[in-house]
Amino acid sequence: MSDDPLGLLYSEHNRWLTGWLYRRLGCNSQAADLAQDTFLRILTSQRKTGERLTLDRPRAYLATVGQRLVCDHFRRQSLERAYLDMLATVPEAFALSAQEQCQMRETLFQLDALLDRLKPIVRTVFLLAQLDGLTYVQIARQLGIGERTVKRHMASAFEACILSDVAL
Template sequence: MTTAEYPGQTHLHALYGSHHGWLKGWLQRRLGNAADASDIAHDVFLRLLVKPAARGFATPAEARAYLRLMAKGICTDHWRRREIEQAWLDTLAAQPESVEPSPEFRAAIIETILEVGTLLGKLSAKAQQVFVLAQIYGFSTPEIAAELAISGRMVQKHLANAVLQLALFDAGLMRP
């Protein structure tokens, strides 16, 4: 397929040529790691491929502001993922060797945790709190209601919404 078949491709190529080096340098200063900076800069431009509306910028400053905003979001995701991975590895380190899971199982667990975290991130803060208190800490509806100063009915509503989101994802009807 040629560039002419993708209307924004030429503009994206020019945007990449003009700003990739700058973005990678900015990320490297922010992260202190050339490999992560390179990966995240690459991810920014990959996301632009699937966001055609975000390709037209009036000025280079506007383009850089948008690229910086996207990069900050990807950095946040990157740091969250690192924190989750580290927490999981710390938990594993505390386990006896006889129960140490395989690398494949570890990767599957981390991926599942990240997907659940992403799905919960789409819920309101209150719904997130309700879900965590119920599913992670085992609180009952009255205990959650007292903890969050909301009615038992609202606890059930928030929990049902969270479970619905997870069920839709599990059924393949929703992406994280």
């Protein structure tokens, strides 16, 4: 057995993973980037937990991590497209500089990642309150939960926002 299980995983499966990602993305460079990101995510996770990498089904594991990155990629693309569409409607007098646009895009990606880390019900409650402007009573009725539960979910969402490094 190798002293570097991640290195062995990389050498044995990177080519397969890149091909697997290419079939989902249709772009060699994006597939290669996401393959590298997959191994980086595994390395980061391994360092956080301190556990050695042992896999019975390495391709299934790589496909799972890779699929999550593909979803993130498409969500980020959709978010960027919506942002650019919105920018196109802004009158020239109020247009953002290229640097401001870049900062805004990065903040949107960070916010998207923050929302993605919330439990689905917490995210739904938060978005109904913040984007749709619903009251806690309206959210409780719409979701069939108690108003106290809505308050608890909002507190959880606000805590996540406060503890994040997203500059809102």
